[in-house]
Amino acid sequence: MRLAWAFFARDASIAMSYRIAFATQLFGNLLLVVILYYVSQTVGLEKLPALAEYGGNFMGFVLIGVALTDCVLVSLVGFALQVRESQTTGTLEATLISPVALPVILIYSSLWNYFMSAVRFLIYLGAGAALGRVDLRTVNGPAAVAIFILTVLCFLGIGILWAGIVLVVKRGEAVMGLLVSGMLAPVKLLPSWLRHVSEFIPLTAALEGMRLAVLKGSSVGELSPILVRLCVFAVFLLAVGIGGFNYAVKLGRQQGSLTQY
Amino acid sequence: MKIIEARDVFKGYSRRRLFGFRGKRSDIRPALNSVSFSVRKGETVGLLGPNGAGKTTLLKILSTLIEIDFGSVTVFGHDVTRDPLPVRKRLGLVTCDERSFYWRLSGRRNLAFFSTLYRVPAAAARERIDMLLDTVGLTEAADRPYHSYSSGMRQKLAIARGLLSGPDLVLYDEPTRSLDPLSAQNIRQWIVENRARLPHTTSLIATNQLHEAEQLCDRVIILNRGEIIADGSITEIRRRFEAKEHVAHRIQCRGFALAGHLSPSPRHGLVGIQEEPGEESGSTWLELRAVRDSEALSFVLDAILRSGGVVLQCQTRQVPLDEIFVSLVLAERRAVEGVEA
Numbered sequence: 001m002r003l004a005w006a007f008f009a010r011d012a013s014i015a016m017s018y019r020i021a022f023a024t025q026l027f028g029n030l031l032l033v034v035i036l037y038y039v040s041q042t043v044g045l046e047k048l049p050a051l052a053e054y055g056g057n058f059m060g061f062v063l064i065g066v067a068l069t070d071c072v073l074v075s076l077v078g079f080a081l082q083v084r085e086s087q088t089t090g091t092l093e094a095t096l097i098s099p100v101a102l103p104v105i106l107i108y109s110s111l112w113n114y115f116m117s118a119v120r121f122l123i124y125l126g127a128g129a130a131l132g133r134v135d136l137r138t139v140n141g142p143a144a145v146a147i148f149i150l151t152v153l154c155f156l157g158i159g160i161l162w163a164g165i166v167l168v169v170k171r172g173e174a175v176m177g178l179l180v181s182g183m184l185a186p187v188k189l190l191p192s193w194l195r196h197v198s199e200f201i202p203l204t205a206a207l208e209g210m211r212l213a214v215l216k217g218s219s220v221g222e223l224s225p226i227l228v229r230l231c232v233f234a235v236f237l238l239a240v241g242i243g244g245f246n247y248a249v250k251l252g253r254q255q256g257s258l259t260q261y
Numbered sequence: 262m263k264i265i266e267a268r269d270v271f272k273g274y275s276r277r278r279l280f281g282f283r284g285k286r287s288d289i290r291p292a293l294n295s296v297s298f299s300v301r302k303g304e305t306v307g308l309l310g311p312n313g314a315g316k317t318t319l320l321k322i323l324s325t326l327i328e329i330d331f332g333s334v335t336v337f338g339h340d341v342t343r344d345p346l347p348v349r350k351r352l353g354l355v356t357c358d359e360r361s362f363y364w365r366l367s368g369r370r371n372l373a374f375f376s377t378l379y380r381v382p383a384a385a386a387r388e389r390i391d392m393l394l395d396t397v398g399l400t401e402a403a404d405r406p407y408h409s410y411s412s413g414m415r416q417k418l419a420i421a422r423g424l425l426s427g428p429d430l431v432l433y434d435e436p437t438r439s440l441d442p443l444s445a446q447n448i449r450q451w452i453v454e455n456r457a458r459l460p461h462t463t464s465l466i467a468t469n470q471l472h473e474a475e476q477l478c479d480r481v482i483i484l485n486r487g488e489i490i491a492d493g494s495i496t497e498i499r500r501r502f503e504a505k506e507h508v509a510h511r512i513q514c515r516g517f518a519l520a521g522h523l524s525p526s527p528r529h530g531l532v533g534i535q536e537e538p539g540e541e542s543g544s545t546w547l548e549l550r551a552v553r554d555s556e557a558l559s560f561v562l563d564a565i566l567r568s569g570g571v572v573l574q575c576q577t578r579q580v581p582l583d584e585i586f587v588s589l590v591l592a593e594r595r596a597v598e599g600v601e602a
Contacts, residue, residue, distance in 0.1 A: 006377035010363065010370075017365040090360030094422070097324045098378035099349040256274060256292075256318065256327040 003100065004108050011112030029120050033127035036062055040133060050186055055215045059133035064211045065184055067124040068151060071117040072203055074110065075155030079163035082109045087167075087260070096258060102249055103242060106163060107156070114152065121148075125214070134214070143213035143220045150230035151206040157237025164241075164248030167258065202233040264430055264463045265300040265323060270332035272318055272487075292318040293487045296332070303460055307474030308467040310484035311590055316467040319484070320432050323465070324354050336430065350379075353428030357438040359415045364408040368399055368418050371407055372425060379426035386425075393421040397451065413444030420448065424455070433466040437473060445473075452477055471582040481582075485590050495582060502585045507532050509578040510549040510558055513539055517570030519547065523561060530555020544573060 016022055040059035051061050083106070086092035095105050128134035187198050187208075198204045209226040212218040220227065252258035273289035293315045300306050308316045321327040322334055325345035334341045336348045362371045369390060376386035394400045397417035402410065410418065416436065423431055436452070437445035453476070456464070468474055474481050475495055483491040483498075491498050519536040530552035537546045551557030558575075565572055 002383065003377055003380075006374055010366065010374050013370065014363060014365045089364075090358050091363065093326065093356065093358070094354075094361040094375065095378060096326055097349055097352065097354050098375070099346050099380065100378050101346075250328075253326065253328040254330075256272070256321065258326060 003104075004111060007105075007108035008111045008115070011109065015112060015116075026123070029123050030127060032066065033063070033124060033131070036066070037131050037133065050189060053216075054186075054211045055138075057133060057215060059128060059131075060135075060215045061186075061211060062184060063124045063128045063134060064214055065207055067121040068148075068207055068210050069203070070120055071114070071148070071151060072155045072206075074113045074117045075152065075159035076162065077159075078110050078113045079106055079159040080166040082106060083163045083166050092258065103160065103245060106160060106245075110159075118148075138215065138217040140213045140217045140219055143218060143223050144210060146220055146227060147206060147209040147213055147223070147230070150227065150234055151202070151210070153234035154202040154206070154230060154237050157234065157239070157241030160241035161237075161244040164245035167245075167248045167252050168255075202230060202237070205229045205233070262302045263299045264302050264304075265298075265334075265336050265465070267299070267319075267334045268297050268332055270296040270319075270322070270329050270334060272315075272322065272327065272329050291487050293322075293329075296484075296487070296489055298482055298489060298492055300463055300465060302463055304480060305456060305464040305466065305478050307478035307481040308465060308484065309469070309471065309474055309481050309586060312469070313486075314484040315487040316484055317434060318487075320354070320434050320465070320467055324352060324432055325349055350426075351429045353423035353426060353431045355420050355423035355431060355433045355436055357416065357419070357435045359412065359419075362407045362415070362418065362422075365406060367404045367406055368410065368414075369394065369403040371418065372422060375422050376425050381426055389425060389427070390421075393424060396455075397421050398447075413440055413447070416440055416444070416448060417451075420451070429462060431462060431464045433464065433468075435468055436466065437468070437470065445470075449473060449476055471586055475582050483586060483589060485593050488593075490589050490593050498585060499582075502588065507550045508553050510551060510561075511576045511578055512547045512549070512561065512565070513544055513573040513575075514547065514565050515541075515544045515571045515573060517545060517565045517568055519545075522568050523564050526557075526560065529557050529560040531557040531560060534561070 036059055040062070043058045047055070048058055051058060054061050083092070086095065086109075096102065125134055125136065125139075129136045187195055187204055190198065205226050209218075209223050209230070212223060212226075249258070270293050271291065272293040273291045275289045296315075296319070308319065310316050318327060322329055322341060323336060325341050325348055328342045337351055339345075339347045341348055363374070366374070372390045372393070373386065376390065381389065391400075394403045397420055399414060399417055399421070402414060407415070407418070420436065423433070433452075437448050440448065452464075452466075456462070456477075464477075466474065466477055478495070480494050481491070481498065482489055491501075493501070519534065523531075523534055525531050525533055531549065532552060533550040535548045537548065538544075539546050547561065549557060549561055562572060562575070
């Protein structure tokens with residue numbers, strides 16, 4: 001725990017030392033909610049038939065999409081960014097020679113980002129509720145938390161794998177089909193072939209589950225098929241991610257390129 | 262007791278290597294080749310060599326950042342490739358890279374973070390950080406952000422970090438590079454004092470500054486083009502060098518001019534002679550390079566006296582390490598070029 005706290009405190013101190021950037025980031029999140037409010041006004045306040053299974057509320061639907069995608073991006077981009085940043089700032093070498101395993105360093109280095117992602121999630125929901133577009137009374141807390149944790153675990157695997165790739169090739173952008181996962185529009189509106197593609201992206205199941213838990217109040221039992229699917233994704237992706245990352249570290253040690261950028 | 266043992270180490274880099282697939286063997290440039298040496302407990306060993314000799318590669322192998330291709334390296338009896346964690350627990354690395362700290366955090370918070378990585382218990386860490394900050398003279402600046410530190414202060418903090426876990430082996434990678442002479446001297450002095458305080462700590466110091474090695478090390482290993490070309494105490498290396506090479510004499514005299522009286526004489530073992538004006542008016546310094554145990558000195562003294570000159574003083578100069586280093590590196594380079602030709 002002390003080790004985890006050391007990483008968290010380090011990143012919190014660094015982030016808050018850039019006061020203006022920190023404040024504008026939070027302000028930007030609030031601004032996004034306001035923009036979405038006006039978009040939802042344009043779309044119409046009446047219940048949308050395409051979103052009927054989530055209660056028909058456009059703003060609630062999109063807010064959950066944005067909030068969960070934010071958390072997914074922390075995994076997808078965050079780990080690789082951590083590696084890249086510590087390579088370029090020169091701190092990677094100093095941490096690598098410590099007796100802490102690199103995957104542990106990587107995961108603990110993202111604790112602050114996950115914390116801030118959870119804070120933003122609450123900001124989105126809170127602001128949505130304040131604007132009368134999300135009914136917090138319907139939220140099923142345990143189901144939402146379970147979906148959130150499983151989503152983090154699924155994308156942890158992909159993020160760690162991507163960080164391993166960045167460790168070796170130094171630069172790259174994660175190419176992911178986030179937009180076909182139903183972030184901004186329901187998957188059922190997509191062409192059938194894209195719907196099949198979206199089945200293989202864990203975010204599709206995660207968004208579906210989170211929307212049902214938050215907007216419809218579905219319980220853990222009702223969401224069990226989605227939770228099981230996410231569990232399978234999480235186990236598979238974590239195994240692939242950690243295996244791939246360890247292989248990348250071994251390659252980096254062989255090539256002597258771990259700290260090059 | 263051997264703390265480091267390296268046997269027949271080969272490490273090569275290939276520019277055409279991606280995802281574990283090596284290029285042709287001819288594409289592999291050896292960074293280290295047939296490197297074997299050992300370091301005993303409590304020794305302070307200097308790792309010398311020109312740029313690109315393989316010093317940093319060797320330090321990175323010892324600190325488990327790079328894997329070797331062939332041979333074996335053990336530190337504290339653990340193989341650095343197969344069993345790196347026990348090595349890292351007892352190792353401290355002092356790097357000259359200023360960027361290896363978190364610039365927005367204070368010196369103290371940087372050290373606190375790294376002490377947690379080394380699993381130093383919280384209370385012990387606080388005490389040790391205070392003690393180290395005091396030792397390196399950073400107590401007053403401890404709570405200032407790292408980015409406000411001067412180069413010397415950053416280097417001192419790097420030393421404090423290297424010693425944070427109370428390591429049994431400290432690897433110094435050019436500890437005084439880019440420091441002004443006064444700060445460099447302070448750091449060297451501090452290393453000497455620390456060695457007296459902790460005589461069982463083993464140190465390996467990679468440096469390009471030969472006088473630094475002379476001041477700090479019991480023994481030096483000279484690397485060139487990835488191979489060890491000399492390994493021994495400075496006295497031993499000097500003796501070996503002088504046995505094969507020349508000795509240097511300095512003679513201060515008055516009433517004597519070199520021109521027309523003396524020139525190199527292989528018959529007498531006089532390889533070279535140069536003249537410099539002395540500080541006192543009319544006096545001259547003669548710098549001789551002579552074959553060891555030859556009659557060159559008598560030959561020159563005789564020539565001075567015969568021409569009516571007066572010998573004021575005569576010194577046999579100890580060949581500086583710089584000179585030995587340059588001579589060894591050049592000799593090795595000539596040998597390699599001869600083989601290639």
